[in-house]
Amino acid sequence: MPEIIIETFNIKRIDILDEKGNADKSLMPALSDPEIKRMYEVLTLARTFDHHALSLQREGRMGTYASILGQEASQIGSALALEKSDWVFPSFREMGVYITMGYPLHMLFQYWGGDERGVKCPDGLNIFPVCVPVGTQTPHAAGAAMAARYKGDKIAVACYFGDGGTSEGDFHESMNMAGVFKLPVVFICQNNQWAISVPRERQTASKTIAQKAVGYGFEGIQVDGNDIFAVYKASKEAVDKARRGDGPTFIECFTYRMSDHTTADDAVRYRTKEEVDEWKGRDPILRLRLFMEKNGLWNEQYQKEVEEKAKAAVDEAVKKAEGIKHPEPKDMFTYTYENLTPRQIKEMREL
Amino acid sequence: MAEKLNMVQAINLALKEEMQRDKDVVILGEDVGRDGGVFRVTEGLWEEFGAERVIDTPLAESVIAGSAVGMALYGLKPIAEIQFMGFIYPAIDQIFSHAARVRSRSRGRFTCPLVVRTPYGAGIKAPELHSESTEALFCHMPGLKVVVPSSPYNAKGLLISSIRDPDPVIFLESTRLYRLTREEVPEGEYTIPLGKAKVIQEGKDITVISWGSMLHRSLQAVEGFDAEVIDLMTLNPFDEETIFKSVKKTGRAVIVHEAPKTGGFGAEISATIAEDAMLYLKAPIIRVTGYDVVMPLPKLEDYYMPTVERIRKGIEETMKY
Ligand SMILES: Cc1ncc(C[n+]2csc(CCOP(=O)(O)OP(=O)(O)O)c2C)c(N)n1
Ligand SMILES: [Mg+2]
Numbered sequence: 063m064p065e066i067i068i069e070t071f072n073i074k075r076i077d078i079l080d081e082k083g084n085a086d087k088s089l090m091p092a093l094s095d096p097e098i099k100r101m102y103e104v105l106t107l108a109r110t111f112d113h114h115a116l117s118l119q120r121e122g123r124m125g126t127y128a129s130i131l132g133q134e135a136s137q138i139g140s141a142l143a144l145e146k147s148d149w150v151f152p153s154f155r156e157m158g159v160y161i162t163m164g165y166p167l168h169m170l171f172q173y174w175g176g177d178e179r180g181v182k183c184p185d186g187l188n189i190f191p192v193c194v195p196v197g198t199q200t201p202h203a204a205g206a207a208m209a210a211r212y213k214g215d216k217i218a219v220a221c222y223f224g225d226g227g228t229s230e231g232d233f234h235e236s237m238n239m240a241g242v243f244k245l246p247v248v249f250i251c252q253n254n255q256w257a258i259s260v261p262r263e264r265q266t267a268s269k270t271i272a273q274k275a276v277g278y279g280f281e282g283i284q285v286d287g288n289d290i291f292a293v294y295k296a297s298k299e300a301v302d303k304a305r306r307g308d309g310p311t312f313i314e315c316f317t318y319r320m321s322d323h324t325t326a327d328d329a330v331r332y333r334t335k336e337e338v339d340e341w342k343g344r345d346p347i348l349r350l351r352l353f354m355e356k357n358g359l360w361n362e363q364y365q366k367e368v369e370e371k372a373k374a375a376v377d378e379a380v381k382k383a384e385g386i387k388h389p390e391p392k393d394m395f396t397y398t399y400e401n402l403t404p405r406q407i408k409e410m411r412e413l
Numbered sequence: 414m415a416e417k418l419n420m421v422q423a424i425n426l427a428l429k430e431e432m433q434r435d436k437d438v439v440i441l442g443e444d445v446g447r448d449g450g451v452f453r454v455t456e457g458l459w460e461e462f463g464a465e466r467v468i469d470t471p472l473a474e475s476v477i478a479g480s481a482v483g484m485a486l487y488g489l490k491p492i493a494e495i496q497f498m499g500f501i502y503p504a505i506d507q508i509f510s511h512a513a514r515v516r517s518r519s520r521g522r523f524t525c526p527l528v529v530r531t532p533y534g535a536g537i538k539a540p541e542l543h544s545e546s547t548e549a550l551f552c553h554m555p556g557l558k559v560v561v562p563s564s565p566y567n568a569k570g571l572l573i574s575s576i577r578d579p580d581p582v583i584f585l586e587s588t589r590l591y592r593l594t595r596e597e598v599p600e601g602e603y604t605i606p607l608g609k610a611k612v613i614q615e616g617k618d619i620t621v622i623s624w625g626s627m628l629h630r631s632l633q634a635v636e637g638f639d640a641e642v643i644d645l646m647t648l649n650p651f652d653e654e655t656i657f658k659s660v661k662k663t664g665r666a667v668i669v670h671e672a673p674k675t676g677g678f679g680a681e682i683s684a685t686i687a688e689d690a691m692l693y694l695k696a697p698i699i700r701v702t703g704y705d706v707v708m709p710l711p712k713l714e715d716y717y718m719p720t721v722e723r724i725r726k727g728i729e730e731t732m733k734y
Pocket of ligand 1 (some may be wrong): 155194195196197223224225226227228254256257258319323443472474496500
């Protein structure tokens with residue numbers, strides 16, 4: 063009997079906004095002018111936050127921090143496709159997602175300052191605490207999606223992770239679960255080309271990360287992660303599809319980590335300046351500005367206002383975070399269980 | 414000539430010398446190659462021994478440990494690095510279900526001479542899950558050895574012994590000690606046997622038992638007491654003889670560790686003393702440990718760790734008898 067091909071696949075890649083600010087009208091998602099301006103304002107706010115966080119760390123006013131520089135469009139473009147009622151499972155490099163969802167800025171500074179209270183998600187938001195062990199949040203997304211469907215809630219669950227995260231077993235198990243049960247999850251991979259010092263080629267031999275989804279029976283798509291229109295479009299379609307009950311989607315945002323891995327890292331040890339410079343030219347915020355300028359949505363005055371507003375918000379958040387009283391030592395006991403154990407009660411007396 | 418090295422450099426030297434001596438020794442883990450490890454413990458080894466022997470793996474602890482098991486079964490001597498002890502959990506199935514058991518399951522036909530190195534413990538104000546001290550989990554698993562150095566000198570000697578050991582060894586490196594002190598670490602091979610504790614300081618009134626970073630606080634806390642201080646170094650199998658000998662002399666024991674108290678390794682030591690040396694005791698055995706809480710973030714870290722003050726209180730308590 064002859065050999066036959068029983069399966070083939072194609073991976074789509076979406077690019078809408080180029081580096082010069084030209085947008086492909088045929089692919090452009092439906093966005094009003096105020097919506098586009100909101101994109102720009104949140105991008106600016108996130109970058110301002112990030113910049114301040116790095117300087118606070120340098121000044122010894124904050125702990126180790128993972129910068130989002132260069133990845134703002136991937137984070138904000140995807141988060142803008144979500145509703146407040148959707149559930150979000152981030153990793154540790156998603157400050158842009160938190161900011162877009164409306165998470166209080168001062169609490170983010172508080173968390174990175176080493177204070178647990180900063181990840182007590184305010185009521186009305188369903189964004190989970192920063193997840194440090196790589197990839198371990200992905201099963202939660204599958205489970206929450208299953209629960210939402212069981213309860214009849216028409217929500218989507220967004221799950222964020224990096225290119226490195228796709229090597230962990232948890233990631234594959236969650237993708238499989240989502241595929242088998244057609245769960246309402248959107249898996250959002252920020253492929254920023256590096257996992258600390260390990261390049262993307264060391265995580266997988268496959269040509270794209272998007273094609274991982276094929277093995278689990280659902281669609282994987284790659285987008286230019288520095289193009290907020292492409293990220294938004296793919297995310298919006300995936301979120302709508304999840305809400306309709308049409309199952310999971312995997313989105314690979316092809317982007318770049320412009321900073322060191324964290325403030326404890328020195329990327330000069332393992333990557334070239336040329337590579338970093340090349341990506342500088344693909345800045346996600348600059349290209350949106352150029353687009354807006356071409357379309358009469360941007361001028362110097364507006365820029366000044368946006369920057370000042372962002373700076374004021376961040377300054378106030380820093381002030382607020384630094385003004386918060388040091389946590390009480392007893393706090394470390396209080397939340398271990400609903401009730402203290404007899405031994406904890408004894409231990410607390412030692413404080 | 415012995416040069417003054419910190420613990421990072423001493424471990425690096427042990428790795429380098431063992432790799433020079435034995436072609437079957439390989440290193441694998443996240444960022445261990447080109448980057449030289451996030452703490453620089455493997456610095457220079459990728460350049461010297463190449464990418465085939467110093468392997469930057471994909472980000473996946475289960476396959477780091479599990480493929481190390483496969484390599485060991487095949488006859489290599491893998492040294493797997495898990496970037497922080499808090500990230501070892503995905504690897505536990507491989508370590509517990511396979512590394513620890515394969516000698517037993519194959520009645521000695523296959524063995525697993527590997528080392529899993531991982532930084533542990535609090536004290537450098539690191540992010541969440543970068544400060545764990547879960548040594549007791551590994552001590553509970555028959556088939557595994559657990560080693561915790563306390564100084565640059567013993568780190569080198571213990572690591573060489575661990576690499577040459579015929580069974581799997583979990584080698585825990587205190588992040589707080591990595592760069593805290595320097596001491597003379599000779600070039601060339603020397604070994605410190607596994608399973609043997611060291612009496613760091615002799616004394617008559619009380620025995621203080623500790624390991625890793627807490628040993629240093631214990632040494633500060635015993636000032637003014639006629640205390641015998643034991644550095645356990647190997648937690649499993651641990652040196653009961655040295656402990657008995659000391660406790661029989663002093664009649665008092667304080668055990669210090671930074672892991673939470675409940676189910677911590679101090680419980681094992683305490684029970685062993687109670688079983689075999691009870692009649693020599695003048696006072697209850699006291700454990701000074703971390704609290705039974707989730708390891709807090711940096712702002713509360715100092716309140717979690719046993720302080721010199723708390724250790725001293727524990728000593729004073731037993732000295733009342
Ligand atoms: C299970 C686990 N292993 C190792 C680490 C240490 N670590 C933190 S981030 C990171 C790299 C993550 O790379 P990627 O998933 O691509 O995310 P990125 O940092 O690029 O955002 C590593 C190895 C960790 N946090 N968790
Ligand atoms: Mg990455």
